[in-house]
Amino acid sequence: MHWQSIPVTVTRSHRARKVWLKMRSCQGLEIVLPYRVSTSEVPAILERHQKWIQSHLAQLSARNEAPGQNPLPEAVELPFLGRAYRVQYETGPRTRLAVTGDMLRIFLPQGETLAGALVLQRWLVEMGKVNLAPLCRDLAAAHGVGISGVRVRNQQGRWGSCSARFGISLNAKLLFLRQELARHVILHELCHVEHRNHGPAFRSALRKLDPLTVSHESEIRRAWDELPGWSKLRAKGG
Known part of the structure; x- marks a missing residue:
């Protein structure tokens, strides 16, 4: 469906507790509904969030990532x-x-x-396997952290993760960051091998490994919105 010429897709999620709106680079608006919310409410949801939609659409347009614009880079x-x-x-x-x-x-x-x-x-994922995975293994060895393996993928929602079996997964998009920021993300995930949450013990361990944690975290939060649109596109049905 379209709303004011913007492509709109509606999906449902068992995990969603409220309505979520996501403006996806070059693809349009995605509305995530909890199963208790009827699709008949979508028109009202769109009207209620009109200012938010237009604001985020303008941000995408400024980066040449609005629906209909060509996302392929030179x-x-x-x-x-x-x-x-x-x-x-x-x-x-x-x-x-x-x-x-x-x-x-x-x-x-x-x-x-x-x-x-x-x-x-x-191609970005392959570059990540060659460059990010060795750095992760080197940092784990340097700090005495035992990990079961390292994977590199083009993840959509996070920079990295640590599994219950101590496998580290890294986002290939880390290559768009400076080395010290990517290194911080890797150290963050390595700390999760011992500390499974983000409590005081985790924060203390991370600050010991990276004294510039606060400033690095601030930069990393801003960096996601600055990623090129082509890196965030998803295959149809993906």
Whole structure:
């Protein structure tokens, strides 16, 4: 459905206790409903949150990430690596990406914008496996933290996580951060191996490993909104 020319998708969640609105880069508005809320209430929800919707739409437009805008970048900057890549698009029968020095060549069928974004995401994950995973293992060893493994994915909602079996999962988007910020996220997850919540013991342990925790956390909170739109696109049905 559309509302004032904005694509709107409605989903339900067993975990949702209230209505959630999410303005997704390049894709439009998602409304998450608890099962107790009828879809017949959607028009009223849209009207009630009109100012919020328009405000967030304006923010996306300023970053060229509003619905209908082309999210594919002309360049990709990875501050973690201190590198920038130019991106060249070529028409081809199937989607693929080739790296030549600092050039990313993306081949994709005509008009397959989403496919271009997804192949860039897969490349980002591979770069994360090569660069983020070794850093995590090195930091774990340096601080005597036992972990069962490291995974790198293109996660949608968090920078990282620590499983009950002490496996660390890192978001490939950490490559968009400076190294000291990515390092803080990794240390945060390593602290969860011993401290499963964010209580005083966890905070104390994290500050010992990173004395600049407060300022780093502030920067990291702001960084999510500044991520490029193509990195946040999801496959249809995903």
